Amino acid sequence: MPFLNSPRPICSVLIANRGEIAVRIMRTCARLDIRTIAVYSDADAQAVHVRAADEAIRIGPAPARASYLDIDAIVAAAKQAGADAVHPGYGFLSENAGFVRRCDAAGLIFVGPSAAAVERMGSKIESKRIAEAAGVPTVPGYHDDAQDEDSLARAATQIGFPVLIKASAGGGGRGMRRVDRADDFVAELDAAKAEAEAAFGDSSVLLEKYILNPRHIEVQLAGDRTGSLVHLFERDCSVQRNNQKVLEEAPAPNLPDSVRTRLYDAALKLGRAIGYDSAGTVEFIMDKDSDSPYFLEMNTRLQVEHPVTEFITGIDLVEWQLLAAAGEKLPLAQDRIRVHGHAIEARLTAERADLAFQPVTGELSVVEAPRGLRFDSGVEADSRISLYYDSLIAKLIAHGADRDTALSRLAAGLSDLTLLGIPTTQAFLRDVVRHPLFQSGKATTRLIETAFPGGWKPNQHQLLLLRAAACVVWARLDATEADDGWINPWNRRSAVRVTSAVRPAKVSLHAEDEYGEVDAEIRVSRDGVAVELAGVSVDFETPTVEGDTIAIAPAGGGGPFVARRNGSTVSIAWHGLALVSTIRPCIEMPRTDRQHSWSGNAIEAPLHGVVSRLHVALGDAVEKGTPVLQMEAMKLIHTLKANAPGRIEAIRCAVGDTVPAGAVLVEITPLEIEEKP
Numbered sequence: 001m002p003f004l005n006s007p008r009p010i011c012s013v014l015i016a017n018r019g020e021i022a023v024r025i026m027r028t029c030a031r032l033d034i035r036t037i038a039v040y041s042d043a044d045a046q047a048v049h050v051r052a053a054d055e056a057i058r059i060g061p062a063p064a065r066a067s068y069l070d071i072d073a074i075v076a077a078a079k080q081a082g083a084d085a086v087h088p089g090y091g092f093l094s095e096n097a098g099f100v101r102r103c104d105a106a107g108l109i110f111v112g113p114s115a116a117a118v119e120r121m122g123s124k125i126e127s128k129r130i131a132e133a134a135g136v137p138t139v140p141g142y143h144d145d146a147q148d149e150d151s152l153a154r155a156a157t158q159i160g161f162p163v164l165i166k167a168s169a170g171g172g173g174r175g176m177r178r179v180d181r182a183d184d185f186v187a188e189l190d191a192a193k194a195e196a197e198a199a200f201g202d203s204s205v206l207l208e209k210y211i212l213n214p215r216h217i218e219v220q221l222a223g224d225r226t227g228s229l230v231h232l233f234e235r236d237c238s239v240q241r242n243n244q245k246v247l248e249e250a251p252a253p254n255l256p257d258s259v260r261t262r263l264y265d266a267a268l269k270l271g272r273a274i275g276y277d278s279a280g281t282v283e284f285i286m287d288k289d290s291d292s293p294y295f296l297e298m299n300t301r302l303q304v305e306h307p308v309t310e311f312i313t314g315i316d317l318v319e320w321q322l323l324a325a326a327g328e329k330l331p332l333a334q335d336r337i338r339v340h341g342h343a344i345e346a347r348l349t350a351e352r353a354d355l356a357f358q359p360v361t362g363e364l365s366v367v368e369a370p371r372g373l374r375f376d377s378g379v380e381a382d383s384r385i386s387l388y389y390d391s392l393i394a395k396l397i398a399h400g401a402d403r404d405t406a407l408s409r410l411a412a413g414l415s416d417l418t419l420l421g422i423p424t425t426q427a428f429l430r431d432v433v434r435h436p437l438f439q440s441g442k443a444t445t446r447l448i449e450t451a452f453p454g455g456w457k458p459n460q461h462q463l464l465l466l467r468a469a470a471c472v473v474w475a476r477l478d479a480t481e482a483d484d485g486w487i488n489p490w491n492r493r494s495a496v497r498v499t500s501a502v503r504p505a506k507v508s509l510h511a512e513d514e515y516g517e518v519d520a521e522i523r524v525s526r527d528g529v530a531v532e533l534a535g536v537s538v539d540f541e542t543p544t545v546e547g548d549t550i551a552i553a554p555a556g557g558g559g560p561f562v563a564r565r566n567g568s569t570v571s572i573a574w575h576g577l578a579l580v581s582t583i584r585p586c587i588e589m590p591r592t593d594r595q596h597s598w599s600g601n602a603i604e605a606p607l608h609g610v611v612s613r614l615h616v617a618l619g620d621a622v623e624k625g626t627p628v629l630q631m632e633a634m635k636l637i638h639t640l641k642a643n644a645p646g647r648i649e650a651i652r653c654a655v656g657d658t659v660p661a662g663a664v665l666v667e668i669t670p671l672e673i674e675e676k677p
Contacts, residue, residue, distance in 0.1 A: 007327030017089030019378030173243030253441030609633030
């Protein structure tokens, strides 16, 4: 056992986290023969990370505040399991100085930096003061102690709009709002503070001048308790949505060596100023037309994107964290750390990229990773994506001798990966990786809005082929008799039976999926299977069934579709795009009135979540854009606003209610209706 004779021996580690990062930490621990203990909430009782550990302990109910953020429960679990150390992963308690101190007091080794370092960098306000004192340039802004509305509004006006509101205690885009007009500042400040409080238990914020078209570059540091501190080069994390990273790569493309040198020097200067003694990341921002990077923040933990650094350096960062925590000296000095090739990571999330990245919940039915790429995941078939935690489900990482090779491998991997059951960002990521702007290596944080000015939408031809293939899968041409309640459509009155090659059997269908609905007709003759929809006829080969998965290919080639069928529902994927389609014969479609039966405008829940705040009461008058209520889902705050002037007619929810997507929450009588005699 490598750490048995260390100054601070580590034989067992409790991982105070969940999902893909918990599984990833366990992988290194298993290689080092270190026993692992998982913790889990009620929502994660059947999760992958629970089964992957040597031991697992329940720490509370589903909400993060009652489980993964419960310091008492986690420390008690570590003591119960006889753990030597606690690894926090990222998020949750990973940058909580109070948690580090509790571990120290309990005789547990915290696998991360000292409490003092976490505390000094944990506040974005304090970290900027330290950076300035160390001679590291910072973004112009406000990071004083006064947190009242008037002081912050005054500071925003002095900085000049647009400004960025940022949670002082957090990261990952939570508690962050861009404000373009003074009139919007108070509402956005309230939302940012609420989100910061919900995610980090600290509502304090700072303000920064919003740089309109920046690159986001970060430097990986590693230190130990003997005083060694090295950098492991930089990563470019510019491609972001909703202030959260989407694609990360190392090294950063199109970056002058002179800028690299300044980045490394600034990061090391900051690390030395606080005596940094573990893995951590110093983040910088710079305008695309400038060679002057500004310090943003330091993350005193393992980053989500750490695998790209591991690929180009050949260093296991979790192992280095464990070495530092055990009191060992890092095995490599700066002059022995080299760059090998290029690596790019894509973050796969449970979100609707076509709906401004709205988070979704549900169950994955198929998870099949492509060969030859690293796939860091905390999910598998039948894993349930909960509303209580982050929407990240997996990461796909490609490495190559150069950037072009890594890009090509990642694009192929995003086409070959199969995720069925819920919407994910897979097809969107595939399209970003293929976009000329990303391929040029000149991405900024505005890449997505530049590449997809109307918002990302799936390729319409690919969508048509997927829908057509789903109809063939639904028809169950492989089945000969009824099973599990299914009745062969060709035996229904709505079908026309085969009489010849000229007059095929056919059934008229209606298909509805996350991207819309369509009418289709499936025809089966002696010559094969065809589906007509939207005026286009698509020919298919006969489907083949292997276990629960169905494969079907278009007659003209192009590789097989992968599908899973459950009654009238078909989950299907092809070249990176997936959908879940509910299909019925047209003759059996129920007559429904799709119009709301209530008068006025209804505000519906855009996703499954918890109502966290009501801004209005019955009878209140509202203007268009007035905040009506807030929902919390996947650690984000969603503010729902009135879409027209009117008066609150009905409130159908209360604070604390868990509501499904599409639920009517508030009804508003429009002004024009209210004023009628």
